[in-house]
Amino acid sequence: MRPARAAPGGSTLELQGLTIIAEIRNIGSTRDLPFVEQSPRELLGIVPGRIAVDADFEGFGWGRFARLRLEAVGGECEHSASQGVVTTELLDVIVVALHVADEDASGTGDLDLELRVDDEALVVSLTTFLATWAPRLPTAQAWVLALCNPTEKPIARPASMPEGVALWVATGDVDAWAEGSFDAQICGLTATSWKCL
Amino acid sequence: MTLRYRSFILPTLLSFALVSTPACQSGETDRWVTTSNTNVPIDWDAVGKAYAEAEGPADFEKRVNEIYEGDELISVSVVDNEDKSQLVTGFFDENNSGAIDEGEKIFEISRRITGEGKGEYAVAGQGAYAGYHSPMMGMVAGMMLGSMLMGPMGPGYVRAAPYTTSPGQRAQLSSHRSGYRSANPARFSKPSQSGRSYGSGKSFGGGRSPARTGGGRFGARSATRKGGTRRLDA
Numbered sequence: 001m002r003p004a005r006a007a008p009g010g011s012t013l014e015l016q017g018l019t020i021i022a023e024i025r026n027i028g029s030t031r032d033l034p035f036v037e038q039s040p041r042e043l044l045g046i047v048p049g050r051i052a053v054d055a056d057f058e059g060f061g062w063g064r065f066a067r068l069r070l071e072a073v074g075g076e077c078e079h080s081a082s083q084g085v086v087t088t089e090l091l092d093v094i095v096v097a098l099h100v101a102d103e104d105a106s107g108t109g110d111l112d113l114e115l116r117v118d119d120e121a122l123v124v125s126l127t128t129f130l131a132t133w134a135p136r137l138p139t140a141q142a143w144v145l146a147l148c149n150p151t152e153k154p155i156a157r158p159a160s161m162p163e164g165v166a167l168w169v170a171t172g173d174v175d176a177w178a179e180g181s182f183d184a185q186i187c188g189l190t191a192t193s194w195k196c197l
Numbered sequence: 198m199t200l201r202y203r204s205f206i207l208p209t210l211l212s213f214a215l216v217s218t219p220a221c222q223s224g225e226t227d228r229w230v231t232t233s234n235t236n237v238p239i240d241w242d243a244v245g246k247a248y249a250e251a252e253g254p255a256d257f258e259k260r261v262n263e264i265y266e267g268d269e270l271i272s273v274s275v276v277d278n279e280d281k282s283q284l285v286t287g288f289f290d291e292n293n294s295g296a297i298d299e300g301e302k303i304f305e306i307s308r309r310i311t312g313e314g315k316g317e318y319a320v321a322g323q324g325a326y327a328g329y330h331s332p333m334m335g336m337v338a339g340m341m342l343g344s345m346l347m348g349p350m351g352p353g354y355v356r357a358a359p360y361t362t363s364p365g366q367r368a369q370l371s372s373h374r375s376g377y378r379s380a381n382p383a384r385f386s387k388p389s390q391s392g393r394s395y396g397s398g399k400s401f402g403g404g405r406s407p408a409r410t411g412g413g414r415f416g417a418r419s420a421t422r423k424g425g426t427r428r429l430d431a
Contacts, residue, residue, distance in 0.1 A: 027429070029431045030429050030431060033429075044412040044413060046411075047410065047412075048246075048250055048410060049260075051411050053412065053413070053414050054412065055414045055416070057414055057415070059413060099415050099416060099417050100416055101417050114417040114426070118424070119425075120424045120426070121417075121424065121426040122429055124428070128429070128430070128431065146415045147415050148415050148416035148417075173414055173415075174414065174415045174416075176411075176414075176415075178412065179410070180242050187412075
């Protein structure tokens with residue numbers, strides 16, 4: 001029998017010779033969160049044929065992108081501009097996809113995250129989250145936080161960020177998209193503005 | 198007419214795992230070709246993607262008419278051959294004959310099998326769009342794509358009878374497209390007139406590229422929250 005694989009934070013039960021994965025997630029701390037690598041499409045919630053942004057998307061995790069476009073529709077970014085949209089193209093990127101909490105009780109330079117696991121919403125500060133997970137992520141030229149920042153709160157570069165890795169953070173809503181033919185698709189994130197820390 | 202395009206799902210291989218020409222190198226001018234006979238652009242990347250994902254001719258003709266932004270309806274002819282090659286022709290059926298008449302072609306997509314579990318296809322503009330030729334795009338068994346493209350790769354493939362959009366089907370297509378355009382006012386907000394371009398090709402907020410697929414938003418949804426909330430302090 002193929003060994004059962006329990007989800008992070010979950011439990012595995014043996015019952016009458018059958019291995020059953022019980023989705024009992026004992027999430028007591030940030031390290032118990034099911035924060036795992038996903039494919040670009042899965043991570044960004046890209047569904048072929050859908051045009052609209054999925055405002056109810058709840059997925060979170062991280063993923064590797066050989067190429068990623070950041071679009072700033074109302075603020076500052078770097079490099080080229082076209083039709084009022086400022087675009088920055090990044091190479092060798094890790095996208096850290098998270099969700100901002102509606103109510104932010106974090107301190108200066110920080111943001112509260114709200115991550116849905118099963119039916120429970122778990123709130124943790126970005127600084128605490130990255131202190132746990134940043135050391136476990138692979139290195140890259142840049143990390144991008146796919147994370148809404150509707151109040152445009154200034155974010156400080158967390159101390160847990162590895163040296164030499166640029167960290168891009170957004171203001172406003174962050175919406176994911178994919179463009180181009182299926183075999184030459186490029187993914188992107190659109191926000192009000194993007195800033196490199 | 199019986200069509201026997203069979204759906205199948207094979208192990209995952211992300212559809213953008215194979216690269217022919219990266220989109221960033223093709224540039225907007227390549228993907229949005231206009232000619233002297235018509236100023237209505239066609240997003241050829243989107244047409245190729247629609248073909249790759251279509252489950253059959255009816256599905257493809259629906260998709261391609263959602264992509265096209267002009268007034269004309271695009272009819273489709275699909276011919277499967279003994280050697281598992283396929284020729285798809287898009288055309289303006291101006292005389293409503295249900296057949297491709299002279300001067301009506303606007304594109305052709307040709308698919309051929311190149312070896313065991315391997316094949317390729319390409320899109321080429323015709324008539325007023327004759328200036329466009331896509332790169333040759335590869336496909337291999339296992340890619341999660343539509344059965345119209347990948348049918349010959351699957352077990353039990355049965356060659357389908359030739360298909361052409363019928364005059365009756367054009368009425369249904371027109372109705373479907375009207376509904377689609379009404380549901381996407383940002384893209385189809387300007388009056389459509391043959392020979393005139395409208396809609397936005399690039400910007401996200403004011404009118405997104407028709408080739409764009411929407412993804413997720415990375416905010417919170419307390420309004421739809423079902424369970425409780427708990428804070429993690431470490």
